[in-house]
Amino acid sequence: MLIALLVMSFIALALGAVLGFSALKFRVEGNPLVDKIDAILPQTQCGQCSFPGCKPYATAIAAGEADINRCPPGGEEGIRKLADLLGKEFIPFGEDTAAPKPKSVAVIDENTCIGCTLCIQACPVDAIAGAAKQMHTIIAVECTGCELCVAPCPVDCITMVPLPQTLQTWKWQYPEDAQEKKAP
Amino acid sequence: MFPPFTTQASSVREIMFKVLLALLPGIALYVWYFGPAILVSITLASLTALATEAVMLKLRRRPLAPFLSDNSALLTAWLLALSIPPLAPWWLVVVGTMFAISVAKHLYGGLGSNPFNPAMVGYAVLIISFPAYMTHWLAPQGLGQLELNFMQQLGYIFGGHFPAGVTVDAVSMATPLDTLKTQLHSAHSMGDILQMPVYGNLGGKGSEMVALGFVIGGIYLLANRIISWHLPLTFLAALFATAGAFYLFDPAHYAPxxxxxxSGAAMLAAFFILTDPVTSPTTIRGKFIFAAGAGFLTYIIRVFGGFPDGVAFATLLMNMCVPLIDAYTQPKVFGKKGEQ
Amino acid sequence: MRKLHTFHGGIHPAEHKLESSAQPSLRAPLPQRLVLPLKQHIGSAAKALVQAGDKVLKGQLLAAAEGMLSAAIHAPTSGTVAAIDFHAVAHPSGLPELCIVLQPDGEDRWLEHAGFDYRALPRDELLNRLRDAGIVGLGGATFPTHVKLNNAQHIQTLILNGAECEPWITTDDRLMCERAAEIVQGIEILRYLAQPADTLIGIEDNKPQAIAAMQQACAGSGIEVVVIPTLYPSGGEKQLIKILTGKEVPSGGRPLNIGVVCSNVATAFAIHRMVNHGEPLISRLITVTGNVKSPRNIEALIGTPIAELVQLAGGALEDANGYIVGGPMMGLEVTNAQLPVVKGSNCIIVKSDKLFPAPPPALPCIRCTRCVQVCPAELQPQDLYWFARAKNLGKAQSYNLFDCIECGACSYVCPSNIPLVQYYRFAKSEIWANERDKEAANLARERHEFHLLRIEREKQDKADKLAQKEKAALAAKAAAATQAQPIPSQPAQSQPAPDPATVSATDAVAIDALRAQVREIAHPEAKHTKE
Structure with missing residues (x-):
């Protein structure tokens, strides 16, 4: 009994020492996990996850403070990738999270715009060009579709327009198969 | 419609049907040597399987027609019925089949998704839950102390009672494999044991002929390319090699x-159970590993385990390894052969 | 006899070649209208050089190759450009594409053209002429030929693909029967460009007439006609190379990586027409077969509507229900008979339920591995299906999804009738889309980081400026105070003293700017309170 206790405590001590040593020896500077998570997130910077941007959300996930199912623009594939990276189970979108929408870009109605610059300040990726009292316009290729400019507009001149399908963005459809069709 | 617009006329139904067809020689010889009771259990199992399949499909909201007619439930039923003693109360085969279809097949996602061979799961459940019933095998005709006619057998299967004065031990006997084990325990030599009337030329009297029937069916399946040679031949080779090694080591204590x-279900396993595509590996190397493991384990469980036969547990244990085997035996694809 | 090699798998679908291969080919009359998509090839669309209303001659350049990977488009006949507009094309998306619509004038008047001596031209110039003549691979992939040959010099083997393994299609067969000598002249040009050690023509043994014709035409030229067993997809580029040379094109690579260039016999014919006759690629041979009265091959102008070709083949029979553009293994089903044929269209099959019955509903995969047995890319189709169906794209990719050539052999043998290829296409296009998204995300991340940096810097600048202004204001005050005191010891001013009025004026401007800045800084808060 005593020997068993001693052996076990010795093993525990030895392993602890190894762990402690390797923690010092193989210390990683910075937090590469945050970057890996950030690489999966779609970078819309939309804040739908309740964090002020993708990086803060990535930091929160890495710290274990946020679930991986809070990013609607990333879609289910995004959740799956995060689950893979973190060795977690796939979880569907939470009920408090907005449903994923088709990718859209913001469009400013140039007749209504009063040039207040509020949307320019709201845009997280500087994709709106314009100056005070000048009409603004959105650089469509740089717009992430985050919708953050929609709310600040005092004259409601910004609308979200789903991206039209082109030959470049066209995708083969998921085959409808009989086994997925449920009998009535 | 998706390309290709032309396809080979083949279907799951046809494949399963041919497997059922291949079982017929074995079944015919079974009837010849052991009487028609097996037909009763096959019928019972088939009806139960179809009914259970229908209920499960309904519960899972899947269309009935394509799945009920794919013959896969029938195949499970036949394999299970062939694995358990024919002279057993009706509920034994019914419970086993129901478990096989509902739990081992449908709870895992139905056709194509079950990791374990449903018939073997049914067998395992029965032998663990009702070991007493699972050891009373019919004696081959001419060997039992007395023989029941078909009506009397039906009376036992459905009524649960023998004619007055008859006990279960009088009409049944242990399987050749069981006999071997108990006789070896009572310190008889292998040579003497194999001279007992229950043994024939190769295995058990009668049962060796049934096994031969399964071989004939297996050759039919091989010829029709329903199964590939890798699984049966590797399994038999592994079983032969393991048994041969022990036999060479001590011929007095280990059977040739x-x-x-x-004996037992070795031939049934080789051609019909291991070859279930759903629960076996898809890569060629994987098939070798899987079947070799099954052959080895079958021998080990038979000789050193507590169960009458090792096929079912060997199959289930190897079924468990299939995803792993597949993942680690991926072949090199076209244009990547030079890569390390 | 050359030693033939084999590739893994392959299938033997019913050939259905005799229907159309026995008839001599027919030259189609001028169609009512020609529709020429600007993108008929792999790469970027050609750039239109004409405008609606322009009169053009046969063979005139209508659209020039744009960018590195592109090919030119020419007028198949003389006439008027009716429009340059979006028009339905044979594309699985069903999306319209930019097309030049040409109204033939019926005169079929050629632009002045003539052949030239290619041996007198520098290699680059010859390749440029191939590009300007719009020559692309006519086997179906439509890869611009000048790009393929660009780095192909002193290669080991030049392979001419006359295998034509897909059922129903017989264009290469007919072309080899009827134009063997001209094909060989085209091959000579290819040999001049690529300088191969060996030149081989691979033809499946179900085309004895074509084999005989080619053998006769090749006699004494050093070109070897190799008869290969009929097995689908032996006409796949990688498969044919394996059969003839035993070498495998590396995954993700090109035949050139192993010293091989592979070209279709019809492409060689087109090169011959261009070089020796000065004719750009404006027509091609097309098999029209299936549910038509008299299946045959038709030499049609690029841009001819499907309907006119079907009419030339005797018209569709009564139970026709659509068309397959391409072969039955890899083709595309369309219903619109007004779609134009393009450079890559080698076959039009009129469908019927009898010839192409709809498959029964798909059942689950039972892992029977018949697909593994036939897969020419040596993949595990059942695993790819499993991952693609679960949308587990990363896993599908790591199981070599992109080595799939979409030949359809797996679906052909699948007892569960699963549309496997469709799953692979779905998975591939999802992965491509994800890569595009990834690029967009990286751009957005960069811009966001810059945005944050900018805000930070502006804040800093403002704070600095504020501090500076305060300092300046203080200094100005101090200066004003000292200036108020008379300095008698400075009678002679070497420098004019700053005028107090101007100082105060610049100050006022600065303060105004400061106020504006402060307002700007205060703006967010103001916005919040407003909300």
Whole structure:
């Protein structure tokens, strides 16, 4: 009994020492996990996850403070990738999270715009060009579709327009198969 | 419609049907040597399987027609019925089949998604839950102390009672494999044991002929390319090699390899159970590993385990390894052969 | 006899070649209208050089190759450009594409053209002429030929693909029967460009007439006609190379990586027409077969509507229900008979339920591995299906999804009738889309980081400026105070003293700017309170 206790405590001590040593020896500077998570997130910077941007959300996930199912623009594939990276189970979108929408870009109605610059300040990726009292316009290729400019507009001149399908963005459809069709 | 617009006329139904067809020689010989009771259990199992399949499909909201007619439930039923003693109360085969279809097949996602061979799961459940019923096998005709006619057998299967004065031990006997084990325990030598009337030329009297029937069916399946040779031949080779090694080591205590081939469910396993595509590996190397493991484990469980036969547990244990085997035996694809 | 090699798998679908291969080919009359998509090839669309209303001659350049990977488009006949507009094309998306619509004038008047001596031209110039003549691979992939040959010099083997393994299609067969000598002249040009050690023509043994014709035409030229067993997809580029040379094109690579260039016999014919006759690629041979009265091959102008070709083949029979553009294994089903044929269209099959019955509903995969047995890319189709169906794209990719050539052999043998290829296409296009998204995300991340940096810097600048202004204001005050005191010891001013009025004026401007800045800084808060 005593020997068993001693052996076990010795093993525990030895392993602890190894762990402690390797923690010092193989210390990683910075937090590469945050970057890996950030690489999966779609970078819309939309804040739908309740964090002020993708990086803060990535930091929160890495710290274990946020679930991986809070990013609607990333879609289910995004959740799956995060689950893979973190060795977690796939979880569907939470009920408090907005449903994923088709990718859209913001469009400013140039007749209504009063040039207040509020949307320019709201845009997280500087994709709106314009100056005070000048009409603004959105650089469509740089717009992430985050919708953050929609709310600040005092004259409601910004609308979200789903991206039209082109030959470049066209995708083969998921085959409808009989086994997925449920009998009535 | 998706390309290709032309396809080969083949279907799951046809494949399963041919497997059922291939079982017929074995079944015919079974009837010849052991009487028609097996037909009763096959019928019972088939009806139960179809009914359970229908209920499960309904519960899972899947269309009935394509799945009920794919013959896969029937195949499970036949394999299970062939694995358990024919002279058993009706509920034994019914419970086993229901478990096989509902739990082992449908709870895992139905056709194509079950990791374990449903018939073997049914067998395992029965032998663990009702070991007493699972050891009373019919004696081959001419060997039992007395023989029941078909009506009397039906009376036992459905009524649960023998004619007055008859006990279960009088009409049934242990399987050749069981006899071997108990006789070896009572310190008889292998040579003497194999001279007992229950043994035939290769394995058990009668049962060796049934095994031969399964071989004939297996050859039919191989010829029709329903199964590939990798699984059956590797399994038989592994069983032969393991048995041969032990036999060479101590012929007085270990049965010759051919005996292991032709007793128990070895041939049924080689051609019909291991070859279930759903629960076996898809890569060629994987098939070798899987079947070799099954052959080895079958021998080990038979000789050193507590169960009458090792096929079912060997199959289930190897089924468990299939995803792993597949993942680690991926072949090199076209244009990547030079890569390390 | 050359030693033939084999590739893994392959299938033997019913050939259905005799229907159309026995008839001599027919030259189609001028169609009512020609529709020429600007993108008929792999790469970027050609750039239109004409405008609606322009009169053009046969063979005139209508659209020039744009960018590195592109090919030119020419007028198949003389006439008027009716429009340059979006028009339905044979594309699985069903999306319209930019097309030049040409109204033939019926005169079929050629632009002045003539052949030239290619041996007198520098290699680059010859390749440029191939590009300007719009020559692309006519086997179906439509890869611009000048790009393929660009780095192909002193290669080991030049392979001419006359295998034509897909059922129903017989264009290469007919072309080899009827134009063997001209094909060989085209091959000579290819040999001049690529300088191969060996030149081989691979033809499946179900085309004895074509084999005989080619053998006769090749006699004494050093070109070897190799008869290969009929097995689908032996006409796949990688498969044919394996059969003839035993070498495998590396995954993700090109035949050139192993010293091989592979070209279709019809492409060689087109090169011959261009070089020796000065004719750009404006027509091609097309098999029209299936549910038509008299299946045959038709030499049609690029841009001819499907309907006119079907009419030339005797018209569709009564139970026709659509068309397959391409072969039955890899083709595309369309219903619109007004779609134009393009450079890559080698076959039009009129469908019927009898010839192409709809498959029964798909059942689950039972892992029977028949697909593994036939897969020419040596993949595990059942695993790819499993991952693609679960949308587990990363896993599908790591199981070599992109080595799939979409030949359809797996679906052909699948007892569960699963549309496997469709799953692979779905998975591939999802992965491509994800890569595009990834690029967009990286751009957005960069811009966001810059945005944050900018805000930070502006804040800093403002704070600095504020501090500076305060300092300046203080200094100005101090200066004003000292200036108020008379300095008698400075009678002679070497420098004019700053005028107090101007100082105060610049100050006022600065303060105004400061106020504006402060307002700007305060703006967010103001916005919040407003909300």
């Amino acid at each position: 390899p051919l005996f292991h081939w032709f």
